[in-house]
Amino acid sequence: MGLASLGAQSAGVHPLHTTFTELSTDPSTHAVSVLVKVFAGDFASAVTARGSAGSPDRMPPDSAMIRYVLERFEITGNGVGRVALRWCGSRRDQDVLFLCFHATAASLSRARLRNTLLTDIFADEVNIVRVNIDGRRETLLFTGHDVMKTLP
Amino acid sequence: MSEFLAFFRLGFGHIVTSGAMDHILFLVALAVIYRATDWRDALWVVSAFTVGHSVTLALAVTNAVPTNAGLVEFLIPLTILAAAVENLVVRERGAASRAHRYRPLLAGVFGLVHGAGFAGYLKSLFVERIAVPLLGFNIGIEAGQILVLAIIGAALLSIDAVLVRAQRHQRMPRKMPILRLRVVSLSVVIGLVATVWAVERRPW
Numbered sequence: 001m002g003l004a005s006l007g008a009q010s011a012g013v014h015p016l017h018t019t020f021t022e023l024s025t026d027p028s029t030h031a032v033s034v035l036v037k038v039f040a041g042d043f044a045s046a047v048t049a050r051g052s053a054g055s056p057d058r059m060p061p062d063s064a065m066i067r068y069v070l071e072r073f074e075i076t077g078n079g080v081g082r083v084a085l086r087w088c089g090s091r092r093d094q095d096v097l098f099l100c101f102h103a104t105a106a107s108l109s110r111a112r113l114r115n116t117l118l119t120d121i122f123a124d125e126v127n128i129v130r131v132n133i134d135g136r137r138e139t140l141l142f143t144g145h146d147v148m149k150t151l152p
Numbered sequence: 153m154s155e156f157l158a159f160f161r162l163g164f165g166h167i168v169t170s171g172a173m174d175h176i177l178f179l180v181a182l183a184v185i186y187r188a189t190d191w192r193d194a195l196w197v198v199s200a201f202t203v204g205h206s207v208t209l210a211l212a213v214t215n216a217v218p219t220n221a222g223l224v225e226f227l228i229p230l231t232i233l234a235a236a237v238e239n240l241v242v243r244e245r246g247a248a249s250r251a252h253r254y255r256p257l258l259a260g261v262f263g264l265v266h267g268a269g270f271a272g273y274l275k276s277l278f279v280e281r282i283a284v285p286l287l288g289f290n291i292g293i294e295a296g297q298i299l300v301l302a303i304i305g306a307a308l309l310s311i312d313a314v315l316v317r318a319q320r321h322q323r324m325p326r327k328m329p330i331l332r333l334r335v336v337s338l339s340v341v342i343g344l345v346a347t348v349w350a351v352e353r354r355p356w
Contacts, residue, residue: 016162124171126161128159130155138153138154139155139157139158140158
């Protein structure tokens, strides 16, 4: 019984449930750039689990993917409210999906970032965000229990 | 948080979780032959395992060696099975035996296979500036393994106590030393689980 359940539990290999995002700003243009890297199958499952079209083998439509990210990746500016991220496309490289967003904001210094990507489907999800705010670099780590961070 | 620390936490968390069962079972297979007083040998073997999977991880992430995810998934339980069989077959492990020399090598070689399992994931996400993430991830895994090893050690002591009691009540063969009894019983269970996994993950 125990042996069977152990076998069933670990029939698949030990997956790394993580996303990696690069968030940067250009102080001269106030441009904000966000590039989310996510495993395509995991991401499709998360978006589909919300009732949108698609499956791990077939990616959901852009509108569903954008809606999912914007609900779960949110920058609340320092005195300027929520930063409006705009979609700038996606590309796929083997298993990984690259999701591009951009925005314009005067300053993101001390702004708050909320990242709950895929935490709705994986309890052990770890989201890493490499931040470069006007030259100040930091790496932020988000888990299902720790979803909000202050930018440098 | 620094990039190193973020990936250290990622590696540590990746091992210290029930989801890491195949990794943990391999550590149990490596550690089960040791007494509490042999902790240095156990640590040395586990560290050799880390060195092995760090090497593959670094090579695979930098595209120096190709990885076939399906094959790696299949090979991992085979390494666990091989470690369990070695536990059963080798009876004499005195200080002067060759076990002290070849077990770290064995762990290192099997670590090469386990490292390829991580590589498929890391390679996809971190194609640029990989050195710091890779170092942090590997050291995090090593720290996680040492913690798991300590927990395994405590569990083995408890198992020994149970076996002593069982021997006293004549539910276990009295002539067999407790250590050998522990090695045989756990290695059989580990071998069976690994066999089930290998069958489930067979690439054909």
